[in-house]
Amino acid sequence: MKPARTTSAVPEPSDGPARGLSAWRFVVVFGGVSLLMDFVYEGARSVTGPLLAHLGASAAVVGVVTGAGEAAALGLRLVSGPLADRSRRFWTWTIAGYVLTAATVPVLGLTGVLWAACTLVIAERVGKAVRSPAKDTLLSHATAATGRGRGFAVHEAMDQVGALVGPLTVAGILALTGDDYAPALGVLALPGAAAVALLLWLRARVPDPIGYEITIGAAVPGEPPPAGSRETKLPRAFWAYAVFTAATLTGFATFGVLSYHLVVRHLMPTAMVPVLYAAAMAADAVAALATGWLYDRFGAQVLVVLPLLSAAVPALAFTDTVGVAVAGALVWGAAVGVQESTLRATVADLVPVGRRATAYGVFAGIMGAAALVGGALAGVLYDISVPLLIGVVAGIQTAALVLLWVTRAVRRGM
Template sequence: MASPRSPTSRARLPVAVIALGLTSFFTDVASDMIVPLLPAFLATLGASTAMLGLIEGAAEATASFLKLGSGYVADRAPRKKPLVVVGYAIATFARPLIALAAIPAHVLAIRVVDRVGKGVRTAPRDAMIAAAAEPGEAGRAFGFHRAMDHAGAVVGPLVATALIALGLTVRGVFAAALIPGVIALLCVLSVREPAPEAMPVAKGEAPTIAGPAVPRSLRGYLGILALFALGNSSDAFLLLRAQDLGVPVAMIPVLWAVLHVSKVASTWIGGDLADRVPRPRLVAIGWIVYALTYLALGVATEAWQAWVIFVVYGAYHGLTEPAEKAMVKDLAPPSARGRAFGLYHFVIGVTAIPAGLLTGWIWEAFGPLHALGLGALIAAISGALLIAWDARGGLVRA
C-alpha cells in the first residue's frame, strides 16, 4: 500500500471517478425508489419470507456470476467503458417493469434481469476507478464512489415517499424509477476512460480463469470474505424486522434513507481512513460493528430502537466497503484487476442464495433473534480470521 498523503497535499479526485460517482448516485436513486417497498409489495402478492430470501438471493447470485465473467472480459478487452454502459442500460430499462408484476415470480424474473445489468458493469467499473485513482488514494476514490452510491439511496426513498404522499400508487413509484435511471445512463456515457497505457499488462500475466495472476494472498482474503458473506443476508430482512418492531410501512422508505445518510458519512470517512490505517484491521472492526448491530436488532423491542440501530449499522458499511475494494487493488496485478474485482464480487454474490435461504428458514422456524444471532456469530469469527490473516502477512505478500 502506498504511503498516504497528508490532508493538505491531497489533490482533487480524478474526473472519471467523479463522473462514475454521479452515475452511481442516479442509479441508486432509481433502485432505492423500489427496494425499500419490495418486502411490503411482495406481501401483497402472497410471498413468504423464504420467497423474499430466494428473490434477493437469486438476483445477487446472478449478478455475481456475471461479475466474474465481465471482469475476465474487461481484462482482455481494449476498453472497459462499453461493458459499463451496457450494464447500466440493462438495469435502467428492466427495473421499472416491477410495476407490472402480478405474482412473486414476476418480481423474481425482473430482479434477476436488473442484476444482470449490475453483473455486467461492476467489475470493469471498479477496475476503471482503480486505474484512475492517484497512488496511495484508492481508499479515497472508492470511498467517494460508495458515498455517492449511498447518497442516491438516501434520495431514492425520499422521492418514493413524496410520490406516495402526492397520491401515486406503489406501482406508479416503480414506473417513475425510469427517470433517474436514464439520467444515470447519460452520466456514464460522458465518462472518459483512462488511456490503455494507464492499465499495463505485464509479461506473463495474461489472465485466465484459474491462472497464476491471482495471488495466493488474494485467494486467502476472498476465502475469509466468503465466510462472512454466508452470514450477511439481504438488508430486506432488516426492514422486515423494523416492521415487526412497529415502524409503519409508510415510514420504511424514510428509515432506509436514514440508514444511507449514515452510510454516506461513514463511507466518506472510511475511505480516507483506508489510506491511513491498516485496511484488514479496518474491515475486521467493521465486521464487529456488524455483529453487534445484528444482535441488537434481534433483541430490540421498540420501534425507536430500530432507528438507532440502523444508524449504527451504516458505520459497518463505511468501515468495510472502501477498504475491501482498496485491498483488492493492493492484492491484484494491474493486468488482472478486472478479474480480481470480478472474483471479489462473485464471492459476495454467490453466497447470497444460501445466506438468504438460511436466514429466511431460521427466521420462520425459530424467530428473528436466532436468524440475526447466527449472522452476528459468523461475522465475529470472520473478523478474527481476518486479523490472523493480516498477522501472517497476507497483505504484505501481495
C-alpha cells in the same frame, strides 16, 4: 497490511489522460453517474421486501429472492470480470450494465404477479453484475492518483446521495398514491436515463482512464498476461481477504428481511420503510468516508470493524422496539458502506492492473455465494427463531474476526 502506495505526495496530472479531466474530476463525475443510478435501483430496493410481501411472499421467499439477487449481482461477475479483462472493453461492459438496470426497475412496479416481480428483482441485480468489475477497474485507475481509500470512499459517498434521495422519492410518492408501486417506481426511469447520458459523455472525455496510473508511474500500458502464465494467478493475499469477506457476508442479513420484519410486526408503515432505507444509506456514506480515510492511513486492518457491525445488525434490527430496530438498520447501512468502499480499495491495492477486473469478478463471486447463503439463512432462521438467528450470526462473525487475524498473519509472512 498498509496500502501498497501512498499518494498524498504524488502530484496529480493537471490535465488527466484526456481532454482536461483530472483524476479527482473523473472520480466525481463517475460518482455523479452512480448517484443517479443509485437513485434508481436503491429506490426500488428500499421497497422490495414490502412489495414482495404485498404480492404474497413469506419471509423465507423474501430472503431467498433478495439473497439470490445479491448472488446474481456478485456471482455473475465471475464471468463478466474475466471477459472485461480479455476484451479490454471496460466502457462497453459498464454502459451495458447501467442500461439493463435503468430499463428493468420502472417495470417492477407494473407487475402484479409474484414470480414476475421476483424475476425483475434478480434481473436488476444482473445489471450490476455486468457493469461492476469493469466500472471498478475504470475507477481504480483514477484512485491511483487520488488515494485508493479516499477515491473509492468519495465515489461511494456520492452513491449514497442517490441512495438517500431515491428511497425518499419513492416514499413520498407511495404516501401520495396510497401504496401504489407503479408511479413510485415508474418515475425512476428519469434518473436512469440521465445516468446513461452522463456516462456516455464521460466515456467521450476519457476513453482510456489507465492513463491516470501510467502518468504517476503506478502502471505500465500493455495487454493482460497470456493465459496460463504465472502473472495470471491472483495473489495469495487476495484469496485470504476474499475468505474473510465471505465469512462476514454469510452472517449478514439483507434489508429485504429487515424491512419485512418492520412491516409484518407493524413497527412501521410501508411508506416509512424507504425513509429508513435512506437513513441507512446516509450511514453508509459516513462509514465509507471514515473507513476510506483510515484505510489510506492504516491499511486493511480497519476491516476489523466489519464483523463487529455485522454481528450487531440482527441483535438490534429484529427486536420489537421501534427505536432499537431503527438503530439496527443504521448499523446495517454502516456495514454496507465498509463493504462497498474499503473492500474495493483493498482489491485494487492487492492485484496488478492487468488482472484487476478478473480479481473484482472473482472477489464478487465469492461474496455472491456468501450473500445467497446469508440472505436465505436470515430469512429461514427468522421464521424459526429470532434469538437463534442472533446467536448464529454472532458465531459466524466471531469466526470472521479470527479469519481476519489469520489472513493478516499470512500477509505479513509473505
